[in-house]
Amino acid sequence: MKEEVRLMKGNEAIAHAAVRYGCDGYFGYPITPQSEVLETLEELMPWETTGMVVLQAESEVAAINMVYGGAASGKAVMTSSSSPGVSLKQEGISYIAAASLPALILNVMRGGPGLGTIQPSQADYFQAVKGGGHGDYHLIVLAPSTVQEMVDFVGLGFDLAFKYRNPSMILADGIVGQMMEKVVLPEQRPRRTDEEVRKQCPWAADGRKDGRKRNVITSLELESSRMEVINHELQARYREIEKNETRWEEIGVEDADYLLIAFGSIARICAKAQEMAAEKGIKVGIVRPITLWPFPTDAIRKAAEGKKGILVVELNAGQMIEDVRLAVHDSLPVEHFGRMGGIIPSPDEVLEALEQKIINK
């Protein structure tokens, strides 16, 4: 059968991909620029086909706690929101991470801080990558740059979440959420049966039908020595994820004199700037971190070898640049170019910034 190519917004694509993956439940609350996720799910009515639950909760806090409950019973569950809404979810996210549960969270970032604007932004990098909620935990953070990646990362996000019993986040921006492009959806997978869930998730609190030992899901442990053990277990898992799951893309890095480093849609604006630079005889390479945590530290260190400078381009005041600097230390100049509040830089602006801040400095 020939794959059907469709034209879709990133947000719509997320909804289709969730149903196709065999997701068990979506719990959300509308907020621009990602309301199409819930809208599309309501339109698809998966409860009549795959049996997937779609629920508009009374608030973001309720939605993330519904995810906590669903995940505790071994179900593939997800939520989505945008920046201010994701801030509201942080307590729940920390609990889910502490309780070692798989879940998928989508953040389609808008300009902040505060309620900010509804236009695209990447200012939640720190929140997604460094914590957001309290405590020593990490999310697996995936940054899509195309609508196709929005689709692919639903499957990848769930797969990694179940593999490591750790929540995944898709950290998208308003551009990739709102734009339409070609997309190929995966085949429809059936939702897992109760037996399959039990087999995959022996830890799940799904009712003791077979008289097995009690499964307790909690993030509370008042005995410090036991809590430290839990922390060590989490950290060991994070090291494992760092070792196995770091992902990035390189474009024209080998022959380049300069590097542009960017994530999400902004990497595509950089790719256009790269084309324009080539016309002027300036050799620019691009490194696009795909997993923001774990961060491709080694890859960036290697890519930077022999280069004359790096410009980190982000829709924020300079967040990922800190991780880039940690990767390369002071071996070469690293500067930042960013727009904020929902303004998107043009490829011309990126090239101009590279010339001013790095090349002609």
Added chain:
Amino acid sequence: MKEEIIIAGFGGQGVLSMGKILAYSGLMDDKEVTWMPSYGPEQRGGTANVTVILSDEKISSPVLDRYDVVIALNQQSLDKFAPKVKEGGMLIYDTNGIHKHPERKDIKVYPIDAMEATLELGNSKAYNMVVMGALLEAMEYKLPMENVIKGLKKSLPERHHKLIPLNQQAIEKGRALI
């Protein structure tokens, strides 16, 4: 082949849906496409614009600063985007309500009266397809009409498919304006 196009006008003029039909038509013609709207409050009045890129090759940035084709449907959009047409590119604008006309000599300029053509059709909702007709006629890339019809079918909900002949008529009307 690569066409970098921006369509800009008032919210409610059908700017976003015209972009969508154009993008779908490109898809039906086996092109790579991106459709990037200015979203949000613009849709409820004020200005709205959409960037559509049609290309034989993979598209890098969906957001641009210079365009092969600018379609401006009010003065504000004309002022903002006329300077952003690439040298040798093309500007199509609706002359209704325009008091300050573009002066650039290094681009092709097509002033059109799409409003009057739409009124002749007797359905004001067909306005954006009249504009689309002008674009299809003027654009260097010749999008086959059969693929435009397929694009219309893909982008309109089935209950509106009865309007396809009207849309087709509007496109032809628009072509005649160039």
